[in-house]
Amino acid sequence: MSRWEKLKRDPRAAWAAFILIAVLLAVLPFLADTLLSRTWVRIIDFVLLYIMLALGLNIVVGFAGLLDLGYVAFFAVGAYLYALLASPHFGIHLPFWALLPLGAGVTCIFGVLLGAPTLRLRGDYLAIVTLGFGEIIRIFLNNLNAPINITNGPQGVNNIDPVSFGGFSLNQTHQLFGINFSPVHNYYYLFLALTLLVIFISMRMQDSRIGRAWVAVREDEVAAKAMGINTRNIKLLAFAMGASFGGVGGGLFAGFQGFISPESFTLIESIMILCMIVLGGMGNIAGVVLGVVLVVALPEALRYIGPLEQALFGRVIVDPADLRMLIFGLALILVMLFRPAGLLPSTIRKREFEAEDEAAVKSEART
Amino acid sequence: MTLLEARSISKHFGGLLALDEVSLSLQKGEIYGLIGPNGAGKTTLFNVLTGLYAHDSGEFFFNGEELTGCKPHTVAERGIARTFQNIRLFANMTALENVMVGRHVRTRAGVIGAVLRGSRTRKEEYGIRSRAFALLQYVGIAEYANNLASHLSYGDQRRMEIARALATEPKLLALDEPAAGMNATETAGLKKLLEIIRDDGVTILLIEHDVKLVMGLCDRVAVLDYGKKIAEGAPHQVQRDPAVVEAYLGGVLA
Numbered sequence: 091m092s093r094w095e096k097l098k099r100d101p102r103a104a105w106a107a108f109i110l111i112a113v114l115l116a117v118l119p120f121l122a123d124t125l126l127s128r129t130w131v132r133i134i135d136f137v138l139l140y141i142m143l144a145l146g147l148n149i150v151v152g153f154a155g156l157l158d159l160g161y162v163a164f165f166a167v168g169a170y171l172y173a174l175l176a177s178p179h180f181g182i183h184l185p186f187w188a189l190l191p192l193g194a195g196v197t198c199i200f201g202v203l204l205g206a207p208t209l210r211l212r213g214d215y216l217a218i219v220t221l222g223f224g225e226i227i228r229i230f231l232n233n234l235n236a237p238i239n240i241t242n243g244p245q246g247v248n249n250i251d252p253v254s255f256g257g258f259s260l261n262q263t264h265q266l267f268g269i270n271f272s273p274v275h276n277y278y279y280l281f282l283a284l285t286l287l288v289i290f291i292s293m294r295m296q297d298s299r300i301g302r303a304w305v306a307v308r309e310d311e312v313a314a315k316a317m318g319i320n321t322r323n324i325k326l327l328a329f330a331m332g333a334s335f336g337g338v339g340g341g342l343f344a345g346f347q348g349f350i351s352p353e354s355f356t357l358i359e360s361i362m363i364l365c366m367i368v369l370g371g372m373g374n375i376a377g378v379v380l381g382v383v384l385v386v387a388l389p390e391a392l393r394y395i396g397p398l399e400q401a402l403f404g405r406v407i408v409d410p411a412d413l414r415m416l417i418f419g420l421a422l423i424l425v426m427l428f429r430p431a432g433l434l435p436s437t438i439r440k441r442e443f444e445a446e447d448e449a450a451v452k453s454e455a456r457t
Numbered sequence: 458m459t460l461l462e463a464r465s466i467s468k469h470f471g472g473l474l475a476l477d478e479v480s481l482s483l484q485k486g487e488i489y490g491l492i493g494p495n496g497a498g499k500t501t502l503f504n505v506l507t508g509l510y511a512h513d514s515g516e517f518f519f520n521g522e523e524l525t526g527c528k529p530h531t532v533a534e535r536g537i538a539r540t541f542q543n544i545r546l547f548a549n550m551t552a553l554e555n556v557m558v559g560r561h562v563r564t565r566a567g568v569i570g571a572v573l574r575g576s577r578t579r580k581e582e583y584g585i586r587s588r589a590f591a592l593l594q595y596v597g598i599a600e601y602a603n604n605l606a607s608h609l610s611y612g613d614q615r616r617m618e619i620a621r622a623l624a625t626e627p628k629l630l631a632l633d634e635p636a637a638g639m640n641a642t643e644t645a646g647l648k649k650l651l652e653i654i655r656d657d658g659v660t661i662l663l664i665e666h667d668v669k670l671v672m673g674l675c676d677r678v679a680v681l682d683y684g685k686k687i688a689e690g691a692p693h694q695v696q697r698d699p700a701v702v703e704a705y706l707g708g709v710l711a
Contacts, residue, residue, distance in 0.1 A: 290572075291572050294571050294572045294574060295568070295571050295572065298566060298570075298571035298574075298578075298582070299560075299561060299564055299566045299571065299581075299582070299585070300566070300567065300568060300571055301571070302550075302554065302557060302558050302561070303558065303561055305547065305550060305554075306547050306550075306558045306561075309546075309547035309548060309549060309550065310545050310546070310547055310548075312509065312541075312545060313541065313545035313546070313547065314547075314558070315508075315509070315528075315529035315530055315533075316507060316509070316529055316533060316538070316539050316541075316545075317533060317538075317558055317559050317561060317562065317621065317622075317624075317625060318529075318530045318533030318534050318559075318561055318562025318625050319530055319558070319561050319562070320528075320530045321530070327568070331568070441549045441605055
């Protein structure tokens with residue numbers, strides 16, 4: 091056993107690591123604020139938001155193996171639900187504690203509604219249909235401003251109430267122990283708490299009777315049926331749970347941004363979220379988290395290429411805006427080439443890719 | 458006592474009549490063989506019985522209750538478990554996890570139980586695990602419990618599939634060519650295992666091509682040919698039935 095292995099098994103080391111991570115997470119926004127800039131605190135907030143979304147999609151795609159390309163629809167439903175029930179648009183101002191469970195519940199129903207017609211579909215066909223659903227939702231949001239103005243169409247909904255608990259609004263700077271907590275800091279702690287909850291739920295689900303049933307459906311649906319798994323319910327449950335995570339994320343997004351429009355919920359969003367989980371390691375919670383951090387933070391970090399060019403060559407040769415998507419795309423290709431199962435693959439995915447390699451070696455040996 | 462009764466089951470695929478008014482009845486505690494040439498409709502009968510295919514006409518009665526048109530998961534819940542001709546494993550799960558999936562239908566924990574993981578869920582989970590391990594021991598592959606299902610040898614995959622089916626606590630175990638591709642030693646081992654399962658009170662419905670296995674193991678045998686039942690009875694009677702000889706060897710020798 092190596093020293094590292096020994097250390098990993100030591101309960102004191104585990105506690106030390108736990109405390110270290112907890113402290114790090116607690117002071118992270120202040121670190122980012124001092125070392126980088128206020129913008130980075132905002133980026134970290136978005137990382138947390140996307141972790142919630144990605145873990146929701148991970149239940150559908152990673153656990154149950156249902157390729158959903160319209161996931162952003164649930165994000166949109168959650169966001170619009172919050173926006174319409176907490177803004178001057180209708181003059182309704184529901185409190186956050188009511189909106190959060192309501193958002194989760196309503197998107198849950200949407201998950202079942204969109205999931206039900208796709209139950210007989212698999213693979214490519216499922217992907218196409220869910221992609222269609224995603225677009226339908228977006229186009230509805232875009233056009234539901236006439237004859238009755240429900241969504242305010244392409245202009246979107248403005249002046250959405252910020253998240254607040256009683257009189258404590260997250261959108262104001264508060265002072266606590268002489269430290270200033272600006273809005274982005276406040277949201278950070280709320281998002282962190284909910285992200286940790288979502289991670290906890292995901293972990294518990296993965297290692298449970300339901301989690302095994304999801305994997306069984308993914309591996310062989312016919313055999314799963316013959317083992318007495320009600321595949322219809324188990325798939326709908328995956329859709330519903332995934333959707334509710336997306337819905338909660340959407341509500342938070344609306345409250346955080348204060349403004350939403352259908353433009354935020356395009357197909358590319360669905361694809362980016364899928365990218366995050368594929369890149370990080372589909373089905374593995376730690377992998378998904380890593381994937382989100384990379385996909386959200388990397389393009390932001392690549393903005394520094396501009397100043398870097400300035401320093402190196404005295405002028406900006408290539409516009410960083412062009413270069414960063416190029417580098418980002420290249421990074422994706424490299425990861426997929428060298429780590430096809432993702433950066434941190436789940437044990438089951440790793441096995442799958444290893445099994446495929448073995449099969450390839452065997453068939454080569456035969457020829 | 459009759460455990461399973463099939464009354465004039467018919468099923469066609471387009472213009473092909475795969476099952477033509479097939480009737481059979483299984484007694485509790487027996488091993489019932491279903492034989493016939495390739496394409497005779499044996500597997501179709503299995504698929505209709507376990508709810509994977511909808512059939513055209515006829516009825517099933519299982520344990521005194523009507524079973525016609527039930528969904529596959531309901532069939533499993535009522536107590537019929539099956540294996541597949543071309544083994545269907547959860548390939549990337551371990552042998553133990555595969556069998557644990559079989560416990561799904563006899564356990565209850567839902568989302569709330571999974572998230573809160575209270576004492577009842579923990580107890581149930583422990584029960585699932587220990588029962589699954591016991592079943593792997595029962596079929597004789599406990600040493601491979603943590604191996605990937607796809608890494609097991611062919612014969613062991615068959616055994617694992619039987620263990621997974623037994624995990625659903627079936628009254629009737631339906632095996633679709635369990636000895637296919639096995640060597641003589643493995644087949645002898647399988648025969649012993651099936652006898653033990655029968656002695657433990659599980660009725661067995663067996664599709665098999667290995668005539669020696671069928672003759673040595675089954676209490677009664679039915680022969681299907683072109684979707685029709687052409688003979689039924691004790692193995693040695695069926696063996697001499699002219700219709701059976703004709704189905705297997707063609708008309709010339711009959």
